[in-house]
Amino acid sequence: MKKLNTKKRIVIIGSGFGGLAAAIRLQHEGYNVTILEKLDQIGGRARVFKQDGFVFDAGPTVITAPQIFKNLFELAGKNIDDYVKFFPVEPYYRVYFNDKTYFDYSHPDKNIPQIEVLSPEDVEGYKKMIRAVKPIYEKGFEELSFQPFISFWSMLKVAPALIRLQSYRSNYEFVSKYIKNDKLRMVFSFHPLLIGGNPFSVPSIYSLIQYLEKEFGIWFAKGGTTSLVHALARLFHELGGKIVVNSEVKEILIENREVRGVKTTSGETISADLIVSNIDPAFTYTQLIDKKWRKKNKDKRYSKAKYSMSLVVIYFGTKKQYPDMKHHTIILGPRYKELLEDIFNKKVLSEDFSSYLHVPTRTDPSLAPEGHEAFYILIPVPNLDSKDDWTRIATPFKEKILKFLDKNYLPGLLDNIVTDRILTPLDFKKDYSSYKGTGFSLEPVFTQSAWFRPHNKSEDIKGLYLVGAGTHPGAGLPGVVSSAKVTTDLILKAYDNYNKNDNP
């Protein structure tokens, strides 16, 4: 029997993808779930800016592993096709090097002919690397992503497998073992940046992202990622769940080390048997919980941890179209390792930069007025540990980036922009309660992954659970949606005596 219908009341703080996915799972299991969202709209980093007839997805644009969403709908007996449509995107990314040559990164069948031209001696190595990432994916994604890792023993158990899979190597080292050409090393090693990790620091297990892309492709939701957010919200509402926007949680109420509810900034108290926080663990523990319930050394961990980079995102719409541009373009600057060193370790904003350019109207013209084009350009920058004053430098920074695009990739841009806006590290902090204004919470280095990452179930406060980028398995849509399953399984185990295999 699946449903014990406990009818426990659960408050989920935040409506990011992790919060929404957990809400669907828990509501489906018979819990009485309410999501409280601080902003005036849902989606978190995947919110949307609608402006002057353009639709700009604020954050995620690349959908890998669409099956994780399909599973959520199937769980509730629904068909995802009745809620949202996905388009395949090809190539996955066009990667421009600093000399303006490019590589269209895609499925290996399309990559190999390009490698044959660029660096024939790397073809065999590339094929070997593809074979090597398969077991990493099978272990890392299919198995470890869904394990709770709340005891050290669970970590010890997987250690031999991690060693076998060369997780002690950095992602860049792993790629370099198979590939000699510097350009190709960049093309096949940038993936950890998509989840907030420096390819030179995070373990090679994150090469599994390449495998996800190879097996399942890259997709874009019709109407933008926001339509996927709203599809999940619709499913949650149909299951009987409730979402309240403009409701910022100020405090998690605790008695005798057990949650009792939350207090919002408007002074409202909402009682709950369980709380699931979809916000940064650092923010949850250091800002929402009275210090008397926390062990001092635990909070110190958050100020000392290694955090992901932040981002500047510039959204802009043009009255001119650029049919030669691809949907996803990565523009690499003159430096790779050194630039990442500046961003992640030295925390300095360099003169040079690398970026990701999103042109969704290449796939879905409905996102801009007819004959127009919608864009965003994302630039990794140091998080707020740097000394940069974004209130002062945001506008000159934006001008510099747009000028660069005008000169190098989008001729006539400056004369054709009809609307724009910018998101800086300060907005990440203010809008998403992101500790240090990071784009992706804790950096997924080995010592902050799996058991070493903040646990999905609080160790010292009963009834408090975490979901989303800062907990296991980590950032990115596949990560946060998987974290919702881990968290739900832990709740079901604790309160419903349930058998994990019931829950796909």
Ligand SMILES: Cc1cc2nc3c(=O)[nH]c(=O)nc-3n(C[C@H](O)[C@H](O)[C@H](O)COP(=O)(O)OP(=O)(O)OC[C@H]3O[C@@H](n4cnc5c(N)ncnc54)[C@H](O)[C@@H]3O)c2cc1C
């Ligand atoms: C610009 C950008 C591009 C990205 N691109 C991709 C991509 O292409 N593909 C991909 O897979 N991943 C991508 N990512 C990563 C991915 O978007 C995130 O890892 C993921 O969306 C984070 O989801 P989350 O569940 O952790 O919650 P979040 O999105 O962080 O949501 C947390 C929510 O909590 C709310 N909140 C905060 N404080 C409070 C409070 N006190 N009370 C109530 N609510 C509160 C916030 O408003 C927010 O809505 C991108 C990220 C960014 C920033």
